[in-house]
Amino acid sequence: MTQHATQITHRSVTSPAGRIHLVEQGSGPLVLLVHGFPESWYSWRHQLPALAAAGYRAVAVDVRGYGRSSRPAPVDAYRMLDLVEDNVRVVRALGEESAVVVGHDWGATIAAHSALLRPEVFRAVGLLSVPYTPPGGPRPSDVFTRLGGGAEEFYVAYFQEPGRAEAEVEPDVRGWLAGFYAALSADTMPAPGAPDPHFVARGGTLRDRFPQGRLPGWLSEDDLDVYAGEFERTGLTGALNRYRAMDRDWEDLAAHAGAPLTQPSLFVGGSQDASTTWLADAIEAYPVTLPGLVASHVLDGCGHWIQQERPEDVNRILVDWLAAVTA
Structure with missing residues (x-):
């Protein structure tokens, strides 16, 4: 491992929220890591060094509303369209044209919609714990x-x-x-x-x-x-x-009802996680909703905090998948 790959750098970049704080490690193809509730960039502490060592530029953000990122007051400021734009701004601020995006929990949903709405920026998408469900359905x-x-x-x-x-x-x-x-x-x-x-x-x-x-x-x-x-x-x-902006998302994303994610994708869930078991139908629908699915894993005996409960397994799965989608 090079000395560069071992260094963690904190910085903030400008976004529509004001600023997004991020933590960066390594060099190579950009992999953007998006956390869930109630967490922070720190949720990816085991993945940052592993991805850096494997030859990637791993970047974990504090989602708007969290940590050192800006916290706008209006509920509408937390709509999915704005969170997607934050991710785009991070990629651009890092001097890149595109990235692989990986998310956990709410971060998985943000990652999925980033790939759905901005496919020219997010060329592959990894989802941890929460399966992809296309926009649409009841309010x-x-x-x-x-x-x-x-x-x-x-x-x-x-x-x-x-x-x-x-x-x-x-x-x-x-x-x-x-x-x-x-x-x-x-x-x-x-x-x-x-x-x-x-x-x-x-x-x-x-x-x-x-x-x-x-x-x-x-x-x-x-x-x-x-x-x-x-x-x-x-x-x-x-x-x-x-959570309070979900009905606004339902309105914003109505034109994308039923839309699949066509980029190369990954899903990793835990067998003891309600997010995986309750949404079993969404996983069964992957041939339609995730036609670019490269790999899907359900880790036996794992709960919701998947990349922290089983870091070695998740790191291995991510590195193998990234090698396939960034080759």
Whole structure:
């Protein structure tokens, strides 16, 4: 490995949000890494050195609303069209014409739409945890409101009212994050048959169903300090506004209803991750929705935080896929 590949560089670039903070390591073809909720560029700490060592310019961003990136106030500032434009601006600011984009959780959806809307910039797309589902269908808020019936409320619906989830999180950001991460990790998630942490009992909070007292194996106290430190500084409103902009996306992207992603693509999910299991139909539809699919993997015994729970497996899969799509 060269000395250059071992160096991590922090910088900010101008975007419609104001600024996007990024972390860069290595040189070669550009690979843009986009995190999910509630995370940061730090979610890719295991992938940055591995991709750099394999001969890539690995760049992990703080999505707008997170970390050191700008946090616009209006909910509309978190619509998918603006997040895609942020990614385009990052590629251009780095002096590149195109990139491979890889995302996890919400980052997977942002990566997919970046590839859908700007195929001339994003020539291949990797999706971790959340399968691609084309735009269209019912209005998102209607779907999420119906989930859970009368006794429970789906977490996405719970997040919709500004200030409501913030009031739950703010008194103990570190403890809330620890519980959220544990709830979706294979080694600490609630046992089958226990109340589902994706739902809130009427009058309750999400935290009521979080595991307590044990961090998942992938998350050290120091790692938790990094995440907690960022959200204690920024709050969670910017992150939560992504959920609050979903109906606006539904309107913005209506012309793309049913559209496939035709670029070379990758999917990696976890067998214990609800994002993978609940969306099994989306995975089955890949011959139609991802006609350029190069590889699809479901990691046995893995939860939601896939690139942190199983970094060696994910690094190997990414490097092998990148070799195929950047040759």
